[in-house]
Amino acid sequence: MVTNNQFFYISPETYSEGERVSPIKHEYRKGQVYAMVGAKKSHIVLGANLTTLLNIHLADSPCLVLNSDIKVRLEEANCYYYPDIAVVCDEREINNTDDFILYPVLLIEVLSKSTEAFDRGQKFSDYQTCPTLKEYVLIHQNEMKIECYYHNESGNWTEKIYQVGDEVEFFSINYRGSIEAIYRKVPGLT
Numbered sequence: 001m002v003t004n005n006q007f008f009y010i011s012p013e014t015y016s017e018g019e020r021v022s023p024i025k026h027e028y029r030k031g032q033v034y035a036m037v038g039a040k041k042s043h044i045v046l047g048a049n050l051t052t053l054l055n056i057h058l059a060d061s062p063c064l065v066l067n068s069d070i071k072v073r074l075e076e077a078n079c080y081y082y083p084d085i086a087v088v089c090d091e092r093e094i095n096n097t098d099d100f101i102l103y104p105v106l107l108i109e110v111l112s113k114s115t116e117a118f119d120r121g122q123k124f125s126d127y128q129t130c131p132t133l134k135e136y137v138l139i140h141q142n143e144m145k146i147e148c149y150y151h152n153e154s155g156n157w158t159e160k161i162y163q164v165g166d167e168v169e170f171f172s173i174n175y176r177g178s179i180e181a182i183y184r185k186v187p188g189l190t
Contacts, residue, residue, distance in 0.1 A: 008032075015080065019071075020099065027071075028080040029126070036082060042141040043110045045186045047084050050108060050139070053182065054087065057175050063089040063105075071100040072107065077126040083107040084139075087173055090132060103132040106172045110139045124149070128157070134172035144183050 009031040010018075018033075019026055025036040039047075047068065054065045065087055071080045080100060088094070090103035107127055109119045119138060127136055135150040136157075144164045150171050152158040162168045162179050169176050183189065 012078065012080070016099075019080075025069075025082055027082060029122070030078045037114065039110075040112070040141065042186050042188050043084075043112060046110050046139055046141055046182065049182055049184055049186070050085055053177055054085070054170075054173070054175065057177075058087070058173060061089070061173075062091065062094060063087055063173065064094060066101065072104055072127075072130070073100040073102050074126050074129055075102070076129040079126045081123060081126070084110045089173075102130075104130065105132055106135045106137070106170060107133060108137040108139060110141055112141065135170055137170065139182070141186070142188060144179055144189060146179060146182070 010028070010033055011031075012028065015026070015028045015033055019028075026033045027036060028034075051065055051067055058065060065085065068082050068084050070086060071082055072086055073080055083104075085106075085108040086101060086104045087106040088101050088103055089105050093101055093103050109115075109123070111119060124136060127133055135148060137149070138147040140146070146162040146168055148160045148162070148168075148170065149157050150160070160169075164179065166179050167176055168179050168182060
């Protein structure tokens with residue numbers, strides 16, 4: 001995310017109109033618009049691996065796995081973000097043709113040096129305003145490490161970290177699989 005140092009308020013409606021015709025993607029946060037930067041090969045491979053694994057896992061369910069081309073609208077936080085992967089299971093989303101989603105159960109972000117602090121901080125805080133979100137996942141691209149944040153039984157966010165040799169579980173969609181499958185063919189791992 002590239003920041004704009006000069007504050008010029010843009011309404012959500014103006015942002016949405018501009019985004020529909022823009023050749024590049026932008027995220028929107030409380031009146032400010034941020035251009036999205038390109039991803040590295042490891043980021044793209046991780047996203048493709050996860051999308052494939054989750055699509056296979058959810059093939060016989062009503063859930064949809066969506067890639068980074070769909071925005072999530074966070075009405076309470078007044079934001080639009082492009083998560084790397086989103087899973088929706090709500091019937092209000094399945095046949096909806098909007099260019100954004102409102103009811104994700106799982107959101108996944110692949111971390112990069114330029115976005116990690118934001119993904120962990122303000123973005124996670126904004127995502128927590130989504131009433132249907134059950135799980136938020138951060139994927140490291142330079143090492144085999146996955147951080148999962150999910151609602152526990154008392155409604156608090158709990159963290160679970162997975163590393164080399166672990167079986168990863170995404171509780172929100174009842175997915176279990178090896179971390180090695182998620183990182184298959186990812187270049188540049190340390």
